[in-house]
Amino acid sequence: MFEQRLRKKSVDDSAFAWTPWPVFALAAAALLLSALFAAGLYGRSSAVKALLDQGRADANLKVALLRAVLERPRALPLLLAEDQQVAEALAFRNTEAIAALDRKLEGLVAGTNASVLYVTGRDGIAVASSNWREPLSFVGNDYSFREYFQRAMENGTAEHFALGSVSKRPGLYISRRAENQASALGVVVVKMEFDQLEGDWHDADRPVYVTDADGVVLITSIPSWRFMTVAPLPADRLGAIRQSLQFGNAPLAPLPIVRQEALSEGASIVSAVLPGTGAGEYLRILTPVPSTSWRLEYLVPTEPSVAAAVREARLLALAVLVPILALIAFLLRRRQVIADRIAAEKALREELERRVAERTVDLSRARDLLQEExxxxxxxxxxxxxxxxxxxxxxxxxxxxxxxxxxxxxxxxxxxxxxxxxxxxxxxxxxxxxxxxxxxxxxxxxxxxxxxxxxxxxxxxxxxGRTPPEAVDLRSAIEGAVVLLRSRFAGRLDILQIDMPPPGLAVTGNRVRFEQVLINLFQNALEALEGKAEASVNVSVETLADEVVIRVSDNGPGIDPSIRSSLFSPFNTSKEKGLGLGLVISKDIVADYGGRIEVDSGETGTTFIVYLRKAVS
Structure with missing residues (x-):
């Protein structure tokens, strides 16, 4: 028997000595996985932050380049609208003046980045154009339906991006009204195309595009994305754009971009499908274009940088954790040296467990008693x-x-x-x-x-009995309370001055229970003024947004400070025959219907303030 016990003790001690190793292995694996996961998050975060800083700098440079391209042709309509030769051609419409203007416009376009420069009459028909020699000349075409013509005639100047009705090429139309002292003569228009700018931006890995206020892509480094939208357009706005032929017959379909995570203002992580490359994760940076309603959007691929940063962070985490875990394993190995102490500790532990079991029985009994209580x-x-x-x-x-x-x-x-x-x-x-x-x-x-x-x-x-809440006419409740008090305080009710609420003002509750509250308050005020000269009790009603406030004020001696702090406690009274329940019950009645009672008392009198919920009409 002794040998069996000794063998069992040896087995138990060995099991106890080796138990930490599986736990350590699980803990080490969990720690390594957690560290690798955290390192991956940190690497991704730092890579995205670096990409964001660099991407914003690149986006700002692209915006600066776009502004420089925009500013050069903007001066042409301004100068030509004041030009005498333009005014004469529009005013007199003779063949010689118009031919001279055609040649002048042709020469101006050659020295600028403008695509075409033309002048229309007040009826919107082109009179002269820089492309007058070409087969698709603008001369004689009616542009009165174009928004840039209409806005220039109304406001003096306009800028409008659209697809050319003759050339079928997209561009920005900058217009200026030409006029003399008598009236408007016509409109000077310069069309600017962005082929060279789009070629400079061309980078299949980092798409750049510019959208207007409706989210329609105007200028882009990916030609197939032109006239697509950042988000689906409302039906009414979509119909208006198509009717105006601003973008021709373009379907205005949404871009193949899905937002995944917002980073900060003007930056987010998106999933985009680029032509020829398939789906990928990108950092989208939004930058407004000054002096326009446009916005430049820049997509920076995140996967290569994020993968490298995550890999580097995880290698660093492994380099730190592996030596630490090796040290812990060495310390656990040394734990086997003190295995002989485990037997004594085991006996102590068994004794402790016995005491815990006894204490558990006591706690169970205490729990049963507590449940009974x-x-x-x-x-x-x-x-x-x-x-x-x-x-x-x-x-x-x-x-x-x-x-x-x-x-x-x-x-x-x-x-x-x-x-x-x-x-x-x-x-x-x-x-x-x-x-x-x-x-x-x-x-x-x-x-x-x-x-x-x-x-x-x-x-x-x-x-x-207690009834469910209902709409109670406050004026009727006050009048009912006064009727019940009239006989008891006959000859003294003249000191009760009531500013009656308007008819129809209703509160949520029960009329009889509210009358009980009002009788308690009126009665207390009248009794407090018994025997006092120039006594007065003033009752007023104030209407707030969702509450009705009733104030009952007297000019009596005020409430004794010794009972003021426990005024709403049961059996607290200063009357010889009082039970001290009136105010307690009044407070409970008001609270039952979502209201409250407050009191303000001093040497010059006492005011009880009752807040009631206004009934929903």
């Missing part, structure tokens, strides 16, 4: 909610009892008056005087309606 708390909470509802009803009935005696007087007075009117009506009928008898009967009906209103208010106020 939780069940008891939940039962108590349910009972507390029932008690709270009973307290609300008790407070309502207490208020009802306070006003009941006065209401009896309020009813007795109209009853006595009804008796007098009835006796008078009998006398009038005996005397055959119908008209005064009918007047007395009408007064009897009015007094009966008044008694009915008082009793209905009492019955509604005594009704028990």
């Amino acid at each position: 939780i069940a008891d708390h939940r039962s108590t909470e349910s009972k507390l909610q029932v008690v709270q509802q009973e307290l609300v009803q008790a407070n309502r009935l207490a208020i009802l009892g306070q006003v009941a005696a006065g209401v009896a007087h309020e009813i007795n007075q109209p009853v006595a008056t009804i008796r007098a009117y009835a006796d008078n009506a009998r006398v009038f009928l005996q005397r055959n005087r119908k008209e005064p008898a009918e007047e007395n009967l009408g007064e009897i009906a009015a007094l009966t309606e008044r008694i009915g209103m008082i009793t209905e208010e009492l019955k509604a106020f005594a009704r028990k």
